[in-house]
Amino acid sequence: AQSVTQPDIHITVSEGASLELRCNYSYGATPYLFWYVQSPGQGLQLLLKYFSGDTLVQGIKGFEAEFKRSQSSFNLRKPSVHWSDAAEYFCAVGAGRSNYQLIWGAGTKLIIKP
Amino acid sequence: EAGVAQSPRYKIIEKRQSVAFWCNPISGHATLYWYQQILGQGPKLLIQFQNNGVVDDSQLPKDRFSAERLKGVDSTLKIQPAKLEDSAVYLCASSRRLDSYEQYFGPGTRLTVT
Numbered sequence: 261a262q263s264v265t266q267p268d269i270h271i272t273v274s275e276g277a278s279l280e281l282r283c284n285y286s287y288g289a290t291p292y293l294f295w296y297v298q299s300p301g302q303g304l305q306l307l308l309k310y311f312s313g314d315t316l317v318q319g320i321k322g323f324e325a326e327f328k329r330s331q332s333s334f335n336l337r338k339p340s341v342h343w344s345d346a347a348e349y350f351c352a353v354g355a356g357r358s359n360y361q362l363i364w365g366a367g368t369k370l371i372i373k374p
Numbered sequence: 375e376a377g378v379a380q381s382p383r384y385k386i387i388e389k390r391q392s393v394a395f396w397c398n399p400i401s402g403h404a405t406l407y408w409y410q411q412i413l414g415q416g417p418k419l420l421i422q423f424q425n426n427g428v429v430d431d432s433q434l435p436k437d438r439f440s441a442e443r444l445k446g447v448d449s450t451l452k453i454q455p456a457k458l459e460d461s462a463v464y465l466c467a468s469s470r471r472l473d474s475y476e477q478y479f480g481p482g483t484r485l486t487v488t
Contacts, residue, residue: 367415
């Protein structure tokens with residue numbers, strides 16, 4: 261069955277440090293890949309997406325993600341986090357379902373240490 | 375371009391009462407989704423519309439939940455009667471067309487059932 265795994269429930273990072281959030285998926289072909297961010301009390305905002313082509317994609321707010329087919333991964337990175345990045349991050353995969361629905365990870369909560 | 379609008383933002387009701395949520399998608403978006411997000415979890419799809427038709431409502435608890443999108447634009451999700459376990463954030467999202475995985479979310483309605 262298709263699935264999305266975000267292995268880290270929480271991650272704590274110091275302000276100014278680099279960040280990597282992990283996402284692994286289970287699907288036979290190349291899926292459509294997304295990262296969304298949810299700030300407290302807000303809806304989900306699309307950070308970036310991968311459909312095809314260059315496996316390193318740039319998103320908003322200085323985030324990037326790299327698709328690695330051999331590892332079935334789509335990890336999110338940021339070179340230097342800001343306190344305003346504290347939020348929950350969700351990886352989602354569009355994996356050829358007949359109704360074009362997204363499969364969601366459980367999310368990773370990012371905590372920023374001052 | 376205006377985003378997805380939802381109202382109300384917050385609602386507190388007692389169990390066995392009824393409640394309704396409203397969503398207006400991005401103009402021109404044909405596909406509309408309602409999700410339930412319980413604290414600490416990823417979104418769970420309740421129902422998916424394409425224009426004014428239901429594409430998938432397999433995870434909608436039909437004994438108490440109902441949804442409609444009569445004119446293919448805005449949509450209403452209703453719960454009657456509410457249970458304690460319905461306490462969650464209800465998210466509405468839209469996409470340009472059915473085969474577009476890219477979804478845009480509203481701010482959500484936080485429901486508390488006491």
